[in-house]
Amino acid sequence: MKKIINTIWLTKFWLPIIIIFLLLINWLAATFHTRIDFTNEKRFTLSAATKKLIGELDAPVRIDVFLKGSFPSGFKKLSNSAAEILQEFKEIAGNKIQYNFIGPDELVSNTNTTWGDTLIAMGLAPINIKAQIKSGEQQQYAFPAAIVHYKENEIPVLLFEKKGITDKNVTGSITYSELNSAEALLEYKFADAISKLTQALRPMIAYSIGNGEPGDARSFDLAQDVLLKDYDLRTINLNKQLCNADTFKLLMIVKPIKSFTEEEKLKIDQFVMRGGKLLMFVDKLEAELDSLQSMSNQVVAYDRNLEINDLLFKYGVRINSDLVMDLQCDFLPFVTNGSDQMEYLHWNYFPLFESKSNHVINKNLSLVSSQFVNSIDTVEAEGIKKTILLSSSPNARTIATPALISGNENVNSPEDAKFKKANIPVAVLLEGKFQSLFSNRLSQAMIDTLAQYGTVFQPDCFANNKIIVVADGDMVLNSVGKDGPLPMGVNRYTAGTQYAYQFANKDFLKNCLDYLINPSGLADAKSKDYSLRMLDTKKVNAQKGFWQLINIAIPIILVMLLAILFQFVRKRKYTVA
Numbered sequence: 001m002k003k004i005i006n007t008i009w010l011t012k013f014w015l016p017i018i019i020i021f022l023l024l025i026n027w028l029a030a031t032f033h034t035r036i037d038f039t040n041e042k043r044f045t046l047s048a049a050t051k052k053l054i055g056e057l058d059a060p061v062r063i064d065v066f067l068k069g070s071f072p073s074g075f076k077k078l079s080n081s082a083a084e085i086l087q088e089f090k091e092i093a094g095n096k097i098q099y100n101f102i103g104p105d106e107l108v109s110n111t112n113t114t115w116g117d118t119l120i121a122m123g124l125a126p127i128n129i130k131a132q133i134k135s136g137e138q139q140q141y142a143f144p145a146a147i148v149h150y151k152e153n154e155i156p157v158l159l160f161e162k163k164g165i166t167d168k169n170v171t172g173s174i175t176y177s178e179l180n181s182a183e184a185l186l187e188y189k190f191a192d193a194i195s196k197l198t199q200a201l202r203p204m205i206a207y208s209i210g211n212g213e214p215g216d217a218r219s220f221d222l223a224q225d226v227l228l229k230d231y232d233l234r235t236i237n238l239n240k241q242l243c244n245a246d247t248f249k250l251l252m253i254v255k256p257i258k259s260f261t262e263e264e265k266l267k268i269d270q271f272v273m274r275g276g277k278l279l280m281f282v283d284k285l286e287a288e289l290d291s292l293q294s295m296s297n298q299v300v301a302y303d304r305n306l307e308i309n310d311l312l313f314k315y316g317v318r319i320n321s322d323l324v325m326d327l328q329c330d331f332l333p334f335v336t337n338g339s340d341q342m343e344y345l346h347w348n349y350f351p352l353f354e355s356k357s358n359h360v361i362n363k364n365l366s367l368v369s370s371q372f373v374n375s376i377d378t379v380e381a382e383g384i385k386k387t388i389l390l391s392s393s394p395n396a397r398t399i400a401t402p403a404l405i406s407g408n409e410n411v412n413s414p415e416d417a418k419f420k421k422a423n424i425p426v427a428v429l430l431e432g433k434f435q436s437l438f439s440n441r442l443s444q445a446m447i448d449t450l451a452q453y454g455t456v457f458q459p460d461c462f463a464n465n466k467i468i469v470v471a472d473g474d475m476v477l478n479s480v481g482k483d484g485p486l487p488m489g490v491n492r493y494t495a496g497t498q499y500a501y502q503f504a505n506k507d508f509l510k511n512c513l514d515y516l517i518n519p520s521g522l523a524d525a526k527s528k529d530y531s532l533r534m535l536d537t538k539k540v541n542a543q544k545g546f547w548q549l550i551n552i553a554i555p556i557i558l559v560m561l562l563a564i565l566f567q568f569v570r571k572r573k574y575t576v577a
Helices: 002-031 048-055 073-096 115-121 176-184 186-198 217-230 262-273 309-315 444-452 505-517 537-574
Strands: 061-065 097-101 127-133 136-142 145-150 153-158 204-208 232-236 250-254 277-281 298-303 317-319 322-326 329-335 342-353 376-378 385-391 396-400 403-406 425-432 465-470
Touching (some): 048 186, 061 073, 073 097, 073 176, 176 186, 204 217, 217 250, 262 444, 309 465, 385 505
Parallel strands (some): 204 232, 204 250
Antiparallel strands (some): 127 136, 145 153, 322 396
C-alpha cells in the first residue's frame, strides 16, 4: 500500500519538482558565478590590477574592435582571443564594458566614410597580408586595431604591430610567434587604454636641459610620441631649479654633455631620496658618428668628464670608460677597397642589444639599437637589488679609451676571435632604499641651497625607490633625415634601403616609464606569456597515415562491434529454449 502511495505522489508532483529544481539551479548560477581556468599560462585569468581597474569604472567603456571579416587563421585566432578577453572584462564590469566587432569596410554611422578610411586618418595604417587562394595570389588588408571610448574621449589601440616594418603597407612575413605575442598583450593593451582614459591626472615628468641635453629635432619622437602623448612634460634646469618629488614623478636625463656641479647632484640626490624616480641615458664618452664626416675619417673617443660617477656609484652602478663592440650590430655604408660604390657592412660600434626577458620591462622585447655605448658594472650598495635589462650578444668585446675609431677598420672582416665576451651589461634597474651621497659630506653651502627652496636634507629614502641607468644617450633619440625626424630606433643610413628596420628602442623606453611611474600597476598583465604549441612537422608527415587510420577506422570498428554485441545479447534474451 505504501509503495502504491509513493508511486501516485511521484507521478503527480514530478513535473513541479523538476521545474523548482531547474529554477533553483539557475538562481544559484546567476548569484554565485565562478569559472576555473585550466590553461597552463592562465590566459583566461585577469591580473589583479586589471580586475581592480575595470571593477571601479564609474561610466561605461565602449570598445570597437576592427577584426571582423574573413582572415587567415592567425588573425582569426587573434580576433577570437580579443573577444575572449573582452568577455572576461564584461564578466567583472557588467554593463560598464561594451564591445563591438566592426569590419573596416563598414560605414561610420550617418556618414559615407568607411571605418578603414577613418582608422587611416587616425594614424592606424593597415597591414598588408599576403593570402594565397586557388585562383592565384591576392593582397588582403587587415586593421588589427581598436578604439576605446570613455565619456567624451577615445584612444586608438594597435592590437598587432609588425616588428621592424616602418611602412605598415609593406607586405611582410607575419610569423605565428609575433601573433602569439600580440595575443599575450591583449589584456594589457585594452586595460592600459582604459587606465589612460579614466585617470584624473597624468603623471608629470621633468626633462633635464641644464647640462646640454638635446632639445632639438633629435628629441622630436621622444617628446611627441612618448612623453607628451601619455604624460605631462616639463623641462627643468637643475642649475637654476629644484626638481620637487611632490610635483614630478620622474626626472629624465638624456645624453648630458656638460659636467654636473655638486649643487646639481645634490638636487638629483634629494629628488631620489624623496621618492622621485630617475631615468638616465648617459654617454660617458665623446664619440659621435657625425664627427667622422665620412667613413674614411677618424675620431678619438674620450671621456666627457660628466662628474656623475660618485652619485651613480653610491646607488649601486658604474658606467665604464670603454666602448662595447659586438658582432651582432647594425649596418652602415662603406666604400670598399677597389670600388667607388657604397656597400652596407656591419658596424661593430652600433651594437644591437637583446634582453633575457627576465623582467616585465624587457619581456617579449625585440632587439634594441645603440651607438657608441659603454659597459656598466654593478657595485655593492646595501639593500639595492640590481636587474640587468639589456646586454650584449655572446660575441662581444670592450675596448679601453681613449680609442681611435676609423671608418676603414670595418672594411675588412672583424677578427671574430677577439669577440669572446658574452652578456656585457648596458642597462640596469636599481631598486631599494637608496642612501644619499651627501650623508657625510653636507656643506653649509648645500644646506643653504636646500633652505633657499624651503626644504631640508633627507639622508635616505622614505621607502623603496627605482632608478634605471642606461649607458647610451642615443638610444632614445631619433635620427634626422632629409625629410625631417625619423622614428626612434631607425638608422638614417639604412632608411629607405633593404636594410631599413625599426628597432624596439621606443618599446623599451615606454616599458621603462610604465614600470617606474605608471599608477595602474598593470605590469603583471604586460608580462603574460602564451606558450606557442606548434605541431612537429616531421612527426606529422611520418605518422599521418597512422592517425588517419585511427580517426576513420576505429569509430567504424567500434560501431560494428557494438552492433554485433547488441544482436548477441538480444538473441540470447529472446530465444526460446
